[in-house]
Amino acid sequence: MTARVHILDDDADVRDALDSLLRAEAFEVMLHDTHEAFLDAYDEARNCCLLLDVRLGDVDGLDVQAALPGRGIDVPVIVMTGHGDVPMAVRGMKAGAIDFLSKPFPDDALLGAIDRALARDCARLAASAERTALQGRYALLTPREREVAGLVVAGLMNKQIAGRLGLELVTVKIHRGQAMRKMEAQSLADLVRMLERLGVRATGISRYGAD
Amino acid sequence: MTARVHILDDDADVRDALDSLLRAEAFEVMLHDTHEAFLDAYDEARNCCLLLDVRLGDVDGLDVQAALPGRGIDVPVIVMTGHGDVPMAVRGMKAGAIDFLSKPFPDDALLGAIDRALARDCARLAASAERTALQGRYALLTPREREVAGLVVAGLMNKQIAGRLGLELVTVKIHRGQAMRKMEAQSLADLVRMLERLGVRATGISRYGAD
DNA sequence: ACCGATCCTGTACCAAGGTATGAGGATGCC
DNA sequence: GGCATCCTCATACCTTGGTACAGGATCGGT
Numbered sequence: 001m002t003a004r005v006h007i008l009d010d011d012a013d014v015r016d017a018l019d020s021l022l023r024a025e026a027f028e029v030m031l032h033d034t035h036e037a038f039l040d041a042y043d044e045a046r047n048c049c050l051l052l053d054v055r056l057g058d059v060d061g062l063d064v065q066a067a068l069p070g071r072g073i074d075v076p077v078i079v080m081t082g083h084g085d086v087p088m089a090v091r092g093m094k095a096g097a098i099d100f101l102s103k104p105f106p107d108d109a110l111l112g113a114i115d116r117a118l119a120r121d122c123a124r125l126a127a128s129a130e131r132t133a134l135q136g137r138y139a140l141l142t143p144r145e146r147e148v149a150g151l152v153v154a155g156l157m158n159k160q161i162a163g164r165l166g167l168e169l170v171t172v173k174i175h176r177g178q179a180m181r182k183m184e185a186q187s188l189a190d191l192v193r194m195l196e197r198l199g200v201r202a203t204g205i206s207r208y209g210a211d
Numbered sequence: 212m213t214a215r216v217h218i219l220d221d222d223a224d225v226r227d228a229l230d231s232l233l234r235a236e237a238f239e240v241m242l243h244d245t246h247e248a249f250l251d252a253y254d255e256a257r258n259c260c261l262l263l264d265v266r267l268g269d270v271d272g273l274d275v276q277a278a279l280p281g282r283g284i285d286v287p288v289i290v291m292t293g294h295g296d297v298p299m300a301v302r303g304m305k306a307g308a309i310d311f312l313s314k315p316f317p318d319d320a321l322l323g324a325i326d327r328a329l330a331r332d333c334a335r336l337a338a339s340a341e342r343t344a345l346q347g348r349y350a351l352l353t354p355r356e357r358e359v360a361g362l363v364v365a366g367l368m369n370k371q372i373a374g375r376l377g378l379e380l381v382t383v384k385i386h387r388g389q390a391m392r393k394m395e396a397q398s399l400a401d402l403v404r405m406l407e408r409l410g411v412r413a414t415g416i417s418r419y420g421a422d
Numbered sequence: 423a424c425c426g427a428t429c430c431t432g433t434a435c436c437a438a439g440g441t442a443t444g445a446g447g448a449t450g451c452c
Numbered sequence: 453g454g455c456a457t458c459c460t461c462a463t464a465c466c467t468t469g470g471t472a473c474a475g476g477a478t479c480g481g482t
């Protein structure tokens with residue numbers, strides 16, 4: 001699957017020019033003239049980036065950029081502008097833009113920025129895929145199993161877990177074993193890393209160690 | 212201990228003006244007119260940030276900024292400039308600057324940037340302190356203990372470790388116990404997180420799991 | 423030559439983890 | 453009602469982990 005480049009610009013001539021350039025580079029290009037069009041077309045499952053013009057009719061492209069995180073969209077943005085100034089560039093870069101290009105810019109500058117943008121998005125995809133797989137397995141755990149797993153990862157011994165939850169030792173062992181199987185953890189160390197990555201924290205456990 | 216603000220500017224008038232402003236805000240201020248002076252004064256143990264002018268006599272302030280990581284210095288930089296343009300701002304921000312201010316700028320803009328810079332440096336200090344403590348304890352381990360600990364964290368059972376290292380089971384247990392004591396790990400989960408944070412990876416172990 | 427650190431091993435014992443079998447109660451869904 | 457899931461427990465057995473005690477070997481520094 002080829003990487004995709006979204007172009008959001010209100011000038012049709014600019015869109016067409018970029019379209020030609022990027023198609024020649026074997027990118028899949030999607031052209032948009034409004035931010036709504038981009039939002040509709042955006043697919044978080046695809047390796048992509050956004051080429052964003054600051055001026056979109058009455059809308060400020062940097063406002064569009066700033067609104068992306070609020071919508072849960074983490075696409076790498078490359079900002080373009082015809083009449084940019086320093087504060088504008090700083091704002092765009094602070095908001096996490098990969099680059100801020102003033103028109104006219106050489107093709108190489110754009111292509112280099114796109115490469116970096118797609119590389120970052122590729123990292124996002126990899127992290128997201130792994131996290132999704134973990135969450136899928138974690139979802140299979142029953143509430144009790146999650147509870148026990150959390151305490152295990154917090155460093156408590158089965159006996160302590162049993163005491164804290166008011167259970168018999170065997171019961172804890174069973175839940176623990178189930179959790180290991182469902183999470184497909186080959187070892188306790190595995191489980192620790194998995195729950196770490198999922199951000200699971202047992203309730204009422206201080207920093208590090210047991211009690 | 213009050214936070215420290217380094218000012219690196221070749222214009223004495225600018226330095227004095229900033230000095231007055233920041234002292235009034237209860238910052239500890241250090242003035243420098245060359246990058247060597249700053250490098251000498253920089254103390255990574257202190258909560259600080261750098262206010263950097265782009266023009267330093269014959270030296271480019273952005274070159275100075277770019278050279279900091281190579282020297283292992285991770286100080287938050289706020290770039291100032293009298294005659295900045297967009298490419299300059301983009302370069303500074305890409306290099307990780309907290310902000311890029313064009314003179315003249317309002318005091319509030321600077322103070323806000325300094326707040327953000329010091330907050331980031333504070334996070335660096337906290338992370339560094341924890342990491343240093345861990346490294347100190349890890350340094351107490353003998354080579355063999357490190358080896359065993361790495362395999363333990365990789366998820367291998369003592370028996371497997373013994374086989375792989377050509378040792379008896381007891382020996383592995385002893386090294387393991389020593390490692391736990393020296394690292395002050397209250398549980399295996401602890402040890403996993405500690406070595407994770409230290410970036411310790413056992414040699415020849417694939418992704419996750421044992422073998 | 424002596425000391426200390428490191429590394430390795432044997433034996434023995436106890437604590438903890440893990441599994442299997444069997445079973446009872448509670449809940450919720452079709 | 454029948455069924456599945458979840459939670460719980462009892463008993464029994466085996467594996468693994470952890471430690472204490474005792475000893476031997478090597479190596480580098482004093």
